[in-house]
Amino acid sequence: MVERRKSIPVEEAVQRVLTNAKALEGEEIRIEESDGRYLAEDIVADHDVPPFNRSPYDGFAIVAGDTAAASRDNPALFEVIETIGAGDVAEKEVTNGSAIRIMTGAALPKGADAVVMLELTSEIDGSEGRQIAIKRPFKSGDNISWQGEDTASGSILLKKGRKITPGVKAVLATFGYAHVKVYKRPVVGVIATGSELLEVHEPLEPGKIRNSNAHMILAQIRQTGAIPVYLDQLKDDFDQSFERVSLALDAIDVLITTGGVSVGDFDYLPAIYEKLGAEVLFNKVGMRPGSVTTVAKLKDQQKWLFGLSGNPSACFVGFELFAGPYLKTMQGVTNRFLQSEEAVLSVDFPKSNPFTRFVRCRVKREGGHLYAAPVGLDKSNVVTSLADSNALMILPGGTRGYKSGESIKVLLLQGEGSDKFCL
Amino acid sequence: MVERRKSIPVEEAVQRVLTNAKALEGEEIRIEESDGRYLAEDIVADHDVPPFNRSPYDGFAIVAGDTAAASRDNPALFEVIETIGAGDVAEKEVTNGSAIRIMTGAALPKGADAVVMLELTSEIDGSEGRQIAIKRPFKSGDNISWQGEDTASGSILLKKGRKITPGVKAVLATFGYAHVKVYKRPVVGVIATGSELLEVHEPLEPGKIRNSNAHMILAQIRQTGAIPVYLDQLKDDFDQSFERVSLALDAIDVLITTGGVSVGDFDYLPAIYEKLGAEVLFNKVGMRPGSVTTVAKLKDQQKWLFGLSGNPSACFVGFELFAGPYLKTMQGVTNRFLQSEEAVLSVDFPKSNPFTRFVRCRVKREGGHLYAAPVGLDKSNVVTSLADSNALMILPGGTRGYKSGESIKVLLLQGEGSDKFCL
Structure with a gap:
């Protein structure tokens, strides 16, 4: 009656998903x-870069040597022979005693070896901009952005x-x-299963709940860069589900289902995988929530099937740990894993648990440290906490609980990602 | 010849931009x-939530009292009278000695006050699932997710x-x-100005560079959630620029220009603001890069004009500090500012600077601490460093430099944002 499954550690499950996973081909856009x-x-x-020697300031291009003896009392005088904007090339050459008015980004004129900022020059009264004075020395190379620097x-x-x-x-x-x-972006189909599910626009009925997983998963898929396609919401019915899943596989690269992977009497996904001839990579993972997360692969077609739990939190965690990195691998992403960071636990977690837990939490930085606090109750059916969490805290399984102030690892949901999977 | 401008502190500039800034109206989507x-x-x-008392596990709904004396040697026996899946409501009532097989998420049947997980039960041989045994006591309320909990x-x-x-x-x-x-999402027009600018597909020419700012700004606008529209790339020509800017203002909520706001002879934006009758909120900020960032407002139309520097880094910083928070305010965003964090400077910055600097940097977390290192040279025309930075380090102006190991503030570019502007 009860199907006995062999549980594998989270790290091994991630390894199995990503072995042989390949990036899709490229496309020019x-x-x-x-x-x-x-x-x-x-x-x-x-x-x-810069493609030519250029001026980083508005000012005058000069021969630096002309200012060697310049001072407040004895300014160096220059005749302004040309004005060039960014994009122009000077027609004239800068020689001793002459200057070219130059705008930010313009090419350094021939002959010039320094630029003096506009605000460090003064116009000679009555010259109408044709003569300027400089009151301090400049060195050759001053205020030049060099080609290729x-x-x-x-x-x-x-x-x-x-x-x-x-x-x-x-x-x-x-x-x-x-x-x-x-x-290329993989096309990812989503099917939600469960006779208890109502669509979001339907009024509640006794024993039923609205389908929130599909909407959440579609958004998670979009965040990875992949293209989400909502295919269907199915009752717990083997024949209908098998037909819909088989049909879906033609049009998509990856199929994600929610629900139906547990060991309940109406959990038909395992039987569907079997009938499809899919190789089940694992169907039990040593973690909470999401222990029933199942990943299977159609051997000939290189199509992956992710069977996530119907429980919202387990569904979320199963996506982030397994489907997310896989979809990123398909897009050639280097930082395909959630970024792992050290944090200080800010509450007690007295209850021990034999399994590694991924607890929805909020991390906050204070004084350069990261503090993590669980969000809401940690019952895996608490849907509101998913909106408030920005990380998953990792509590390794064992015989003891955890105390406030202990150092733990967290996986950041909005981080830059990491090229390594670290628990 | 040189226009003298009054510099204001960064905080005051942010304040001026956001005073009277309002969210657009809402829309149903x-x-x-x-x-x-x-x-x-x-x-x-x-x-x-839950909308009814339900089972968080696959198992059997029972009257807990029936297991009070249950043990390995003396199991409590139950007759299975019905099986319900998630979404079903039991027809029968659970009474002493009877159990209803229940799937995860299904409503607790009448009469039952506990659920026993499937794996803690055993089927009586030969009963074909009609009888089960339970070998330990359960309490009233065990394994029930309560309505509204x-x-x-x-x-x-x-x-x-x-x-x-x-x-x-x-x-x-x-x-x-x-x-x-x-x-609603604001529509934000982008105009790049500068006679030195080539479009991205054009081959390089002497004295010219390709327009990178417009592409960068369009992407920055998109990141805020607003709708970017690339309008034009203009030469440094007053009449043409004035006409294009006036025309643009009809179709958009906000206009962002790059270039033309400095004090160079070909910087026409100040004159354009004047001819438009726009109120200039500020045109000089006590910061590097981006000191020439200008923000103006069309009085009657409540349209903001952001004049960003043509220098890529200054353009980037000007957007993140002023335009970004403004566009988020228009979308009612609570966390509209870049998130500020404490970090440890990981290199020396010996040169003092009278102005507050925003240095492109990479922050890294190690052992719970945040370390910040500048990316590339910090010349404001170094475009490649913009791709590698994930934060801006804030180095307040003063008479001293900064040393490796000192605590500084950084603004995270990919953080969750903050509801306060903190330097």
Whole structure:
């Protein structure tokens, strides 16, 4: 009657999911559409930065030597022979005693070897800008941004796998990437199962609850960069569920189901995996919540099936630990895991538990330290706490509880991610 | 010749931008389209959670008293009179000696006052599931999720101003918010100015650089939740720029320009603000980079104009400090400022500076502490460092430099934000 399952440790479960997981191929898209995507090519400088010697200030380009003896009482005088804006190239050459008025970003004129900021010069009365005075010495090279001092042409600026942020877009634009190669986004289908489920617009009925998992999972999928598709909400019925799941697999890269993976009499997912001929990578993990999280793989098609618990918190945790890193791997993401940090537990957790727990919590920084407090009750059906948590605290299983002030690890939900999975 | 401007402190500049800034009105959208938007209404529970007494486990609903004397050698026996799945309501009542097989999430049947997990029961041989044995005592109330124990009907679950995350969506779905009221998103036009600018697809020319600021700013705008619109790239020409800016103002809520706000001869933005009759809130801020950041306001139309520097780093910082919080205010966001944290400086910064500096840096957590190191050279024209920084370190102006190991403040670029502006 009761199916006996073999539990494996969380680390091993993550390992099984990611072994043989591969990035999808790349596609070229316009820079305008690239926000939040992941680079599928290294970004290389197509020119020196700065591309020419240029002025970082508004001012005058001069020969520095002319100011060697300049002082308040004995200013050096210059004749202004030309004015150039950013984007212009001076027609004239700077020679001793002459200066070219130059704007921020403009190329250093020939002959000049220093720039003097506008505010350190004064106009000679009555010259109408044609003559200026400088009252202190400047050295050759002062206030010049040298060609290539930031980056030399040909150097790798950004490695593939990086997320395209505003700063990355600035780099792409600077180096002429009007199109950029990014990893394709996997299409992820979501099916919620459970005869107790109502759609969000339906009024409550005795014994029923509204389907919150599908909406949550769709948003979690979107956060990874993948494309979520809500397929269906199914009753606990084997034939209908089998048909819907088989059909779904044609159109998508990954299928995520919620519910139906436990050992209840109406939990049909295990039987569906079997009938599909899918290889079950694991169906029990040594953790709370989410111990029934099941991951299976269609052998020939390289399609993964994630069977998450129907319990909202278990569903959330199962997604973040297993499905999230897998979807990021498909997009070539380097930092595919939740970022793990040390924190100080700010309440007692007296009850021991043989299993590793992932407790929804809020972390707060104070005085450079990170403090973690659980959010709400930690019953795994408490849905409101999911909105308030910004991390999962990891409480390794064992025979003792945990005390306020102890150092623990937390997984940050909104962090930058990590390239290693660390518990 | 040189326009003299009055510099104001950063805090005062932020204050001037946000005084009288208001949230746009709300709009109802479908839950499916609500990811990343900001709640314009408090979310209220329309029912108790759980909505009925239910079982958190697969198992059997019984009268607890029947197990009072149960032991390994003397198990309590039960007749299984019905089986209910989640979503079903039992037809029968549990009486002494009877049990109803119950799945996770199903409503507790009448008469039952405890649930025993499936794995703590055993089937009587040959009974074909009709009889079970329980080998230890259970108390009244064991393994029941009580109606309302999580949340009582009518209570406020989430306050307006919150960002819609996966966890928030779970709450919305649970409480029947098929439609949710969110703040409208401001439409933000971007115009890049500078005769030196080439479009990203154009080959480099002497004295010219590609326009990276517009692409960066568009991505920064998108990150705030607002709708970015790239309008144009303009030469340093007063008439053309004035016409384009005037025209743009009709179609947008906010205009962001890059370049043209300095005191160079080709910096026309100040003159454009004047001709538009805009009130200049400030045009010089006591900070580096970004000291020329200018913010103006069209008096009658309540339209803000942000004039950011044409220098990429100054442009980035000017956006994050002033435009970002303003765009978030328009969307009713509570945590509209960059989150400020204490960090340990991990290199020397020997040079003193009279102005508060915002240095692009990378923060790293180690052993619960936050360490900050500047990214690349800190010349404000170093564009690659923008891609690598995840924070801005704040180095207050003064007569001394900073030493490795000193405690400083950083503003996190990817944090959760803060409701206060703290330097």
